[in-house]
Amino acid sequence: xxxxxxxxxxxxxxxxxxxxxxxxxxxxxxxxxxxxxxxxxxxxxxxxxxxxxxxxxxxxxxxxxxxxxxxxxxxxxxxxxxxxxxxxxxxxxxxxxxxxxxxxxxxxxxxxxxxxxxxxxxxxxxxxxxxxxxxxxxxxxxxxxxxxxxxxxxxxxxxxxxxxxxxxxxxxxxxxxxxxxxxxxxxxxxxxxxxxxxxxxxxxxxxxxxxxxxxxxxxxxxxxxxxxxxxxxxxxxxxxxxxxxxxxxxxxxxxxxxxxxxxxxxxxxxxxxxxxxxxxxxxxxxxxxxxxxxxxxxxxxxxxxxxxxxxxxxxxxxxxxxxxxxxxxxxxxxxxxxxxxxxxxxxxxxxxxxxxxxxxxxxxxxxxxxxxxxxxxxxxxxxxxxxxxxxxxxxxxxxxxxxxxxxxxxxxxxxxxxxxxxxxxxxxxxxxxxxxxxxxxxxxx
Amino acid sequence: xxxxxxxxxxxxxxxxxxxxxxxxxxxxxxxxxxxxxxxxxxxxxxxxxxxxxxxxxxxxxxxxxxxxxxxxxxxxxxxxxxxxxxxxxxxxxxxxxxxxxxxxxxxxxxxxxxxxxxxxxxxxxxxxxxxxxxxxxxxxxxxxxxxxxxxxxxxxxxxxxxxxxxxxxxxxxxxxxxxxxxxxxxxxxxxxxxxxxxxxxxxxxxxxxxxxxxxxxxxxxxxxxxxxxxxxxxxxxxxxxxxxxxxxxxxxxxxxxxxxxxxxxxxxxxxxxxxxxxxxxxxxxxxxxxxxxxxxxxxxxxxxxxxxxxxxxxxxxxxxxxxxxxxxxxxxxxxxxxxxxxxxxxxxxxxxxxxxxxxxxxxxxxxxxxxxxxxxxxxxxxxxxxxxxxxxxxxxxxxxxxxxxxxxxxxxxxxxxxxxxxxxxxxxxxxxxxxxxxxxxxxxx
Numbered sequence: 001x002x003x004x005x006x007x008x009x010x011x012x013x014x015x016x017x018x019x020x021x022x023x024x025x026x027x028x029x030x031x032x033x034x035x036x037x038x039x040x041x042x043x044x045x046x047x048x049x050x051x052x053x054x055x056x057x058x059x060x061x062x063x064x065x066x067x068x069x070x071x072x073x074x075x076x077x078x079x080x081x082x083x084x085x086x087x088x089x090x091x092x093x094x095x096x097x098x099x100x101x102x103x104x105x106x107x108x109x110x111x112x113x114x115x116x117x118x119x120x121x122x123x124x125x126x127x128x129x130x131x132x133x134x135x136x137x138x139x140x141x142x143x144x145x146x147x148x149x150x151x152x153x154x155x156x157x158x159x160x161x162x163x164x165x166x167x168x169x170x171x172x173x174x175x176x177x178x179x180x181x182x183x184x185x186x187x188x189x190x191x192x193x194x195x196x197x198x199x200x201x202x203x204x205x206x207x208x209x210x211x212x213x214x215x216x217x218x219x220x221x222x223x224x225x226x227x228x229x230x231x232x233x234x235x236x237x238x239x240x241x242x243x244x245x246x247x248x249x250x251x252x253x254x255x256x257x258x259x260x261x262x263x264x265x266x267x268x269x270x271x272x273x274x275x276x277x278x279x280x281x282x283x284x285x286x287x288x289x290x291x292x293x294x295x296x297x298x299x300x301x302x303x304x305x306x307x308x309x310x311x312x313x314x315x316x317x318x319x320x321x322x323x324x325x326x327x328x329x330x331x332x333x334x335x336x337x338x339x340x341x342x343x344x345x346x347x348x349x350x351x352x353x354x355x356x357x358x359x360x361x362x363x364x365x366x367x368x369x370x371x372x373x374x375x376x377x378x379x380x381x382x383x384x385x386x387x388x389x390x391x392x393x394x395x396x397x398x399x400x401x402x403x404x405x406x407x408x409x410x411x412x413x414x415x416x417x418x419x420x421x422x423x424x425x426x427x428x429x430x431x432x433x434x435x436x437x438x439x440x441x442x443x444x445x
Numbered sequence: 446x447x448x449x450x451x452x453x454x455x456x457x458x459x460x461x462x463x464x465x466x467x468x469x470x471x472x473x474x475x476x477x478x479x480x481x482x483x484x485x486x487x488x489x490x491x492x493x494x495x496x497x498x499x500x501x502x503x504x505x506x507x508x509x510x511x512x513x514x515x516x517x518x519x520x521x522x523x524x525x526x527x528x529x530x531x532x533x534x535x536x537x538x539x540x541x542x543x544x545x546x547x548x549x550x551x552x553x554x555x556x557x558x559x560x561x562x563x564x565x566x567x568x569x570x571x572x573x574x575x576x577x578x579x580x581x582x583x584x585x586x587x588x589x590x591x592x593x594x595x596x597x598x599x600x601x602x603x604x605x606x607x608x609x610x611x612x613x614x615x616x617x618x619x620x621x622x623x624x625x626x627x628x629x630x631x632x633x634x635x636x637x638x639x640x641x642x643x644x645x646x647x648x649x650x651x652x653x654x655x656x657x658x659x660x661x662x663x664x665x666x667x668x669x670x671x672x673x674x675x676x677x678x679x680x681x682x683x684x685x686x687x688x689x690x691x692x693x694x695x696x697x698x699x700x701x702x703x704x705x706x707x708x709x710x711x712x713x714x715x716x717x718x719x720x721x722x723x724x725x726x727x728x729x730x731x732x733x734x735x736x737x738x739x740x741x742x743x744x745x746x747x748x749x750x751x752x753x754x755x756x757x758x759x760x761x762x763x764x765x766x767x768x769x770x771x772x773x774x775x776x777x778x779x780x781x782x783x784x785x786x787x788x789x790x791x792x793x794x795x796x797x798x799x800x801x802x803x804x805x806x807x808x809x810x811x812x813x814x815x816x817x818x819x820x821x822x823x824x825x826x827x828x829x830x831x832x833x834x835x836x837x838x839x840x841x842x843x844x845x846x847x848x849x850x851x852x853x854x855x856x857x858x859x860x861x862x863x864x865x866x867x868x869x870x871x872x873x874x875x876x877x878x879x880x881x882x883x884x885x886x887x888x889x890x
Contacts, residue, residue, distance in 0.1 A: 009566035042515040070487040072599045096541035099586045121454035141544045154517045
């Protein structure tokens with residue numbers, strides 16, 4: 001993309017309403033614009049990151065064998081009366097009537113609807129196991145929306161639902177989700193720690209939240225420092241192998257890590273003192289096993305091998321996709337702006353032309369831009385007639401991890417500059433070498 | 446995908462509520478499930494087609510230089526008061542109050558919001574031209590939703606908005622949209638004819654609808670048979686070249702084609718009699734040039750080269766993405782089911798194993814499945830323990846354009862069968878030849 005033809009409305013001033021870094025930086029970098037309290041338009045740069053996260057979530061869910069579909073944003077109140085949640089859910093649920101006076105709501109979650117889909121179409125254990133998920137906009141009418149997309153009212157969530165014959169099968173689905181989530185966050189460049197949690201209005205006995213450590217997190221967290229160093233890395237996982245999947249879950253959950261809701265002082269004290277940590281975390285996902293809570297209430301049964309009809313075992317599993325954009329920035333920024341991890345950056349590399357209009361630098365920039373695009377990369381070329389300082393400030397603010405700077409002085413020696421946004425380090429090399437380095441960097445992403 | 450692990454709830458019976466082919470076939474092929482009047486869940490097969498259409502729309506819009514963003518589904522009533530449309534819009538607009546009693550609505554279209562985004566960030570002609578678009582769910586509270594996704598209440602639409610300094614620039618944007626839409630529909634395997642139309646509540650003087658010819662269309666259309674044969678084909682279009690783009694528009698609009706709303710009997714009579722056609726059409730898109738209607742009302746001005754402030758020239762341009770799924774089926778089906786054009790098919794090819802459990806056929810099917818996936822294709826392998834007849838019926842119903850059938854008799858001669866869904870013709874060949882043929886078929890798609 002050429003910046004002269006893009007829509008990147010960066011702000012020079014810090015917006016007064018933004019209290020935390022991600023909110024401030026998303027506004028300043030032209031990623032979002034507030035349209036109502038807790039309701040945002042995703043401007044082109046923000047939308048690109050959101051789509052990228054969505055893509056990673058799709059890929060990792062499908063790798064785990066989960067099937068995508070798409071449920072609508074609006075739901076009938078009747079469905080929620082069946083589970084008893086229509087009355088139980090508080091004022092966070094946005095309720096209204098359509099032109100025929102039918103009671104409707106904007107879905108805050110989809111347990112009822114997916115159970116309805118299941119019971120309409122599945123009747124035998126032979127069609128199990130089954131995990132369906134979607135990525136769709138939700139609405140929760142927060143009394144005090146704040147922190148930008150971190151606590152918005154209209155938000156994008158991946159929610160998945162497993163249907164299994166037995167408790168053991170459902171617990172395997174639970175574990176499969178935990179592992180697929182760990183891989184999802186790692187691909188995004190995040191360390192998200194699974195912590196035992198309370199189940200809240202979803203219900204159920206087993207539940208873990210995934211928390212990204214950040215000073216601005218809404219939850220207080222207590223953990224063994226060792227947990228933050230755990231990595232899935234590039235191990236191949238066979239999601240059908242129960243033992244393998246369970247072992248990974250054990251590895252990540254046997255080290256102490258809890259939120260204030262479930263914190264156990266006695267257990268915490270057993271951690272060697274130099275590894276005890278108290279901090280704050282941002283919740284970016286949660287998984288639940290709740291058995292037959294919805295299937296029993298809504299009559300979602302299957303015929304078991306012995307011919308009896310049993311309510312299906314279920315769980316639900318969510319990733320806050322729009323919220324993750326904020327969490328990523330909270331975990332990856334400095335005083336100049338955002339620093340995108342390579343896995344989620346909106347553009348792979350920025351190209352800064354130090355002397356726009358100069359035939360030699362223009363030609364060199366065009367050649368680099370063309371070569372990167374031909375190699376399958378998505379570069380952002382700042383081709384505006386602006387001072388170098390302004391171009392650097394914009395690149396630093398929007399946080400592309402790599403920048404190629406092209407100026408007359410370097411070109412005289414046939415060199416350009418490759419700069420890492422994270423370390424700030426620059427290196428001179430030929431344009432060809434810079435392009436090769438970019439290819440190398442993104443080869444494993 | 447292995448069918449045994451997929452969620453494809455096909456129906457044996459014709460659903461009583463479905464009056465037209467696309468609605469009936471989408472229900473029968475397990476593509477959608479109604480959740481409330483005019484509100485559908487997109488089951489996995491339907492979601493796959495929807496995503497594919499969305500992808501084509503994104504690619505063609507970006508090829509034309511248009512920039513994607515994403516506006517929220519919910520909007521503030523205040524914004525619509527500025528344009529005067531809050532009161533003007535009828536009961537099709539879903540209105541409600543949030544927990545703080547603020548008046549909100551579920552967006553039926555986005556002229557106001559995009560104008561608000563524009564005026565907040567753009568103030569000079571130097572930042573023009575600019576075309577922003579998004580693909581987002583909309584809601585129109587139709588009094589009588591029907592025909593499945595063809596006239597739903599919650600529907601997916603691409604809506605794009607151009608911002609230009611002059612009327613000439615805006616008309617170029619209008620033309621650019623016409624050409625990008627023609628290419629979009631062609632890639633989907635559809636013949637969509639641009640027809641002069643009425644502007645309705647959007648307003649404006651210039652507008653064309655795109656209609657797909659189908660007996661079940663809601664509009665009566667009058668046209669010169671020559672128009673249905675026009676093709677963009679594989680010509681390369683330079684979307685910045687005004688003359689080239691205008692010439693293509695002229696080519697497609699100078700042949701008579703009108704809906705009953707704008708039909709001119711005198712002009713129609715001038716068409717040679719053997720080319721005069723009266724039929725029905727499904728509207729799948731519409732483009733509008735409306736000048737300063739919204740920018741003047743909402744104060745979206747830019748500084749012109751002479752220093753004066755002028756309201757920006759605008760147009761809006763929509764493609765009904767979810768409705769297109771229905772239109773595609775109306776135009777592509779027979780009495781056995783759907784026939785997907787290669788450009789939009791949910792799976793590239795189906796594999797039918799005639800003797801599941803037989804070591805030789807299982808091995809051959811797995812090899813074909815693996816080879817197709819390794820080559821970047823997305824096959825659907827019917828690995829269920831079902832009779833051949835049931836497998837063929839399912840494949841015919843869901844409409845994959847190509848099927849590879851593997852049975853013991855053929856394998857004895859080292860042959861499989863490649864069948865075209867559209868023609869019904871089968872050809873025996875080796876598995877390798879079948880895979881090569883599939884690669885050849887999709888090379889140009």
